[in-house]
Amino acid sequence: MTEEKIKPVGAEELAKEFKEHSVAEFFKKNKQMLGLYGKVRTLTTVIHEYVSNSLDACEESNILPDIEVKIDELGSEYYEVTVKDNGPGLTEATVGKALGQLLAGTKFHRMMQMRGQQGIGSAGCTMLSQTTTGNPTKVITGTGKSKPISLKISIDPKHNSPKITDLKKIDKEFRGLAIQAKFKDVLYRDSEQGPLEYLRRTAIANPHAQIKFRDPEGKSYNFKRTLNKIPKPPKEVKPHPKGITVDELITLSKYTKSRNVNSFLKKDFDRMGNKGLEEVAKRTSFDLKKDPKQMSWHESEEIVKAFREIDFIAPTLDALSPIGEAQIKGSLESIVHPEFLTVNTRKPQVYAGGFPFQIEIAIAYGGNAGRQISSGEMRMEIMRFANRAPLLFDQGNCAITKAVHSVDWKRYGLRDLETAPLTILVNFISVHIPYTGAGKQAIADEDEVMEEVRLALMQSGRKTGMYISRKRKEKEKQMKREMFYKYIPEVAGALSRITKKNEEKLKNQLEKLVLEKLKLEEAKDAAEMEAEEVKNGSLDEQEKEETKENKKKSKKKKGAEE
């Protein structure tokens, strides 16, 4: 799958290719690659494009998002989608580029964490609507400053340029963007891959957003805002030296404005200072004053080797915008109502390529956690997110799924993971997500990513396990009490018949004895539990070791396959 991975350069090439072919041709050719296959998946992707654009736009303008989504069934496999937000809106000048020109606002080479990195973009939806139904997309938009406008937009496939018709000014107060488009050959399903689940997960990952949804049957859902704070917008960052590969270093060197390697390294890399340069100089055999564009593969190798040996400060966090522990807690509590919830935000790490990434994880147990399948049974669910955007497809190929299944959950009291009432949320945050393919629904199992997700899962898993064992003990206690209480009337009755003592009084006395005994046992359990928690610190180390072991094993396996 790695050859499909989209790298910054890949995007540039895509744009180049784009100029050479007609848009329609490109679209047809790349429909599959863009995730537009499968009737259910296509409809979900459309919702995703609109909603994630709304969320991004609101965040950039510091607005708490209010998003309304409506899907109406117009016929067999024929739907109309309406998405309305309260964002900054589009001007007459920008609306064409946003909705009427494919790949106009590509963010591929910006080292910034953005939802819009994925998929086909809103313009892709315009194109899809147009090719499946022949209809233009209806838009109403207002910036709050001038009067809102309504218009119809389509794409001129020959020139990849917007075609706007029916442009009107409206005499109503409105700020935001409302899009309405029709799609054929798509299908609405209330499944794990359907729009409802997509919106539910989006709401969980975006506690600052309010999302309302009306499905084709007229059923309404309201995912309420649980946080009145807009997340800090991410900044662009340079790659961290620790994670860069030779090939990537060469690529970057071709694009740099610097005239010598020294300044290229200093300016284009994160955490690279004079001291770092000195260290690189010590470890390399060529003159660092040379033009970076002239740097050979071998020289590039020397630098990468030096990077590996030198200590650098951890990558800057500015580019990453995690949801936050409190926020995840708030939204999961409001939407999943779990019995137990643990959230864990890990420290940022770097994966191959120098890209900082961060893992946020939550495990919700009990309540509405897990997913009820049609037979009524419960199934564990993994909610995968990349930069807060839910990943609904390609579950099996994803590093997150693989990491979940690599953990020995039995150790945490979960004998059968698949049927546990469990929601595992993993948010992978990075300026660049290593997707396995252009469909952008699965994260590649890079070693660093797997290790980090595993560690996070084990930490949260242990906490969940402790809750489960506490709960089991509580249940045992209750069973014990019930058992004693079942025997007490018999014992009291028999003793009363023999000794003529008052039966009720004996019963009460025995019940008191039982309760006192169970209380003592509980105190003992609590002390044991506390000791267990103290032990946790040292367990972290152990888990790290285990993860390393696992890595070694998988490497060995890979070797064997080769």
Next chain:
Amino acid sequence: MAAAEKKSRKRDKTTETPKEIAKRIEQSAGSIVKEIETKKDPTFVTQQRGKSNVEFDEKKGLLRLGDKETERNFLNIGHARKFMQTMLVSSKTRDYLKENKTASIREIYYELKHTLGTSKENTFEDQGESDGCIVDLEHSVDTIREKLNLHANPKGTLYGDVTLRDKVHNNDIFNALKLGRGGWSIMSRIEPDEIEIKKVNAKYVLVIETAAMYERLIEEGFAKKQKAILVGTGGQAARGTRRLVHRLHTEAKLPVIVFTDGDPYGWYIYSVIKQGSMALAAHSDYLACPEAKYVGMTLDDVKEYGLENVTERMKDGDIKRAKEMMAYPWFQNKEWQEQLKKALTQKIRIEQQALANKSLEFVATEYLPKKIKKKQFLP
């Protein structure tokens, strides 16, 4: 509940009145109530049963229960159910004693069995559970089951010139030689205050394992000819049967001779008659006959009487049993070790009825009279 004082073993358990025993049940219940009132874990103490607390009294030649006691605490999750059951049995037994009623151990089981509250659990799931509680109670109040007005199902038959009086049934007086071919069915309660041994006209008691052999000997007129009292056990001897053999031995001073199949199971039946059983080790004084002798079958008989063609192979269970018995202290004598060793090496067994291979009457006219006359016994 305090354990019954160990010294009390010397007390004659057979002469105690129901009132005295009821009082002891009341005392132990009283001390449990006191524990409840002083917020202590209610505890029922009884003697530990089973092999680990059985000793062999070499001097007297019988099994005894050791001094090990066992506690049953209501607040212990593993004991609570058994504790509850013991209380039910105590209370019901006391009722029997007060009302002067007797019941079989199956009857008390059914009388006490009911569902607990709204659960699916019963006070007793099977008779084994209540039987265990009865033995515990016997030990705890230091008496024998018969004195608790409880008895097991009768098993065992008596045939021979012995005159008995049934004090609780119209004072019937009868001679066990004149009750037809089946003889008298031995009651499970055989205490002197119920059954009196009036007159005995015999030289010894012959205890026989199988009903078929018992019938054979009656048909051959063995009891009359040999002046023997025949007791058929029908397998392992029931408590009443053992008690009657013990009384014939002690009261009528009759020697006891045991005749079983020649296999570990049969030999163990003999040892229970002679030294007592592990389950009722506490009552050996009332049940065992340490002077009893074993007439056969032995593995030596096979050669002696040319029975090689009618032996059977020992089963796995027999082999296991023989190995266990070899280790029992009361089988530690030359003769029995030899028998068991032979059994284990030859892996054969010989049934009583295999003697019919010679002729039907052979056992009554040759085998038994000769062996008994010559005192060809195993100890």
